[in-house]
Amino acid sequence: MTLQDIGFDHWFAAQTAELGSDGCGFARISAVDRGSYIIHDARREVPAELSGKLAYRIERPADLPCVGDWVTAQWYNNDTAAIIHQVFPRKSFLRRKTPGEAIEHQMIAANVDTAFLVQSCHFDFNPRRLERYVVMATDGNVEPVVLLTKTDLVTEEALETTLAIVRSVTTAQVMALCTITGSGFAALQQTLLPGKTYCLLGSSGVGKTTLVNRLVGQEAFATQAVSGTGEGIHTTTRRQLVVLQSGALLIDTPGMRELGLIGDGEEVDMGFEDIAALAERCRYADCRHAHEPGCAVRAAVELGELPKDRFESFVKLKKESAFYGMSQLEKRQKDKAFGRFVKSVKKRRKN
Template sequence: MELHNLGFDHWFERQLPTSLQKGCGVARVCAVDRGIYRVRNGSGEIPAELAGRLAYTLKSPDELPCAGDWVIVSYYNDDAAALIQQVLPRKSFLRRRSPGDSRAIQMIAANIDTAFLVQSCHFDFNPNRLDRYLAMAADGGVTPVVVLTKTDLIDREDLEQKIALVAAMTTAEVIALSTVTGTGWEALGPHLVAGQTACLLGSSGVGKTTLINRLVGRKAFETRAVSGTGEGTHTTTRRQLVVCSQGALVIDTPGMRELGLADAGEGIEAGFEDIAALAARCRYADCSHGGEPGCAVAAALQNGELAAQRYANYCKLKKESAYYALSSLDKRKKDKAFGRLVKAVKKRKDR
């Protein structure tokens, strides 16, 4: 398989150094699992590990190779294994704050053309989480497509209501499909172009594994039943890139319920297109939507054009992103100040 079939285009060619050292080549990271890598080149897929020099010079975890990255590797063991020497710049990416650590960034995938934001119409339909996925895609310059699965488990009226709700949140295309009836699958075709890369994002149990098995044209991954409470089971434990039957590339990801946003200010604005459009009509360019005269956002909230819950989600994500953007020193100062406030309140209560 040629590199261009794996997504290597002129943009990436321009990121290469003037010349490569003897024994080195370009490959794409196709699997990451707890620090263990697999890369794919024109000859096939081989195991890889970080070169010591690269591991020593990395400044933060988000600089580590992730699924979809293009890397320069040096081969050994008769080209049966490789050392990752350099990670090429990323054209686009999907990232989140590392679970349990508000200061670290976790890369989900890189060099993605389309993000399929998968939500089940049964238990897992969650507009609040979808807001975060949309902001995440906008933050990394990835085109989102909302995919509603398991449409056979609800009636037509309920499905139309869910589609209308999503359409009110975003201008992204909405695809409703069912693996049981086969409806909706043809709508995925235009987004699965040979040499382009898509990524599946969604919680466990929404049908990502079933979806990717059908796209690949074989049972590449095991599926498991969803519990009676709607909780999914993690069937995908690593991020990996696979080639579909029509030549498109798809990165599958483990189910994610914790989606802390990194510094995604512009991504949030793009993810909340309706609120951004309203804000553009405010009397003052620096309107905080907190009571200023001529505020279009406040007017939309009052007349019902903008749902209060959606605006609350917007404010929450803006605040979360702004906090993450603070320097580590400012964060420590803010945390200490909050700690002093809590202690002061407790002292007053004890008197």
């Protein structure tokens, strides 16, 4: 196995001259758990820690290495452990707002080619949550693919209705799967290409770990029995990258309850392609689709061409993204002002 086999393509190779250093090699973060890291250099996986210099330079949690990141590392103790010295720029990423009141990004995974957005046909299906996942993927330059699981728990008519709803939410590819019968898995496996990185995103209990075990071909991760409603019990506790027999790389993630967005609102536009296309016909280029005359988006809602609940979801996500984005900007400005204050105090003390 080589670095190329675990995703080190030409984009990363072009940066090695700048990031390389004597005594160090390149590796990929394959697991993160409460500040502990495991790195993979195509030969082995070993535990790793941040160098003091790297830890000192990190200004915010999103700058810490996450699963999928490429790093420069130095091995020691007979190559059984390593120190991470530098992190490569990210080609793509999956991130969300940190859960709770904190206004920061939380990295989910980096350098992902395709995000599998997993929802159960039975208890979990939620088009509004799916919209958030689509926005998260497109914001990070990641291709979204929707996976509908537990198709055995619904009728064919109900499944067709669910598929129609998904297609009204996103133009992304959608696949229906059943872990009991194996239906849909052959088609899924054909999409998994060697050296490409895929990530599973979804709420707890929708069947992500079962999907991983079936794709790996063994019980790589523990699962628990489902409840009486068909809802699975959450088992994944950390983000982890595994290499499949096909050569594809798969990242499993713990279930996410909160999917807050941070930005200037443009990432929402990318996740709502139908509304973005309508907006191009608005009279004003900066139309907010509120009360402006000549708004093609509101006109589509009134004519029934655009579902009202989808438009309301779009407006809600735009406001949420803009609010947290502005809050984060203000926070950074305050942090910078405080940093300048500390430097000025140190300077006066020296004088």
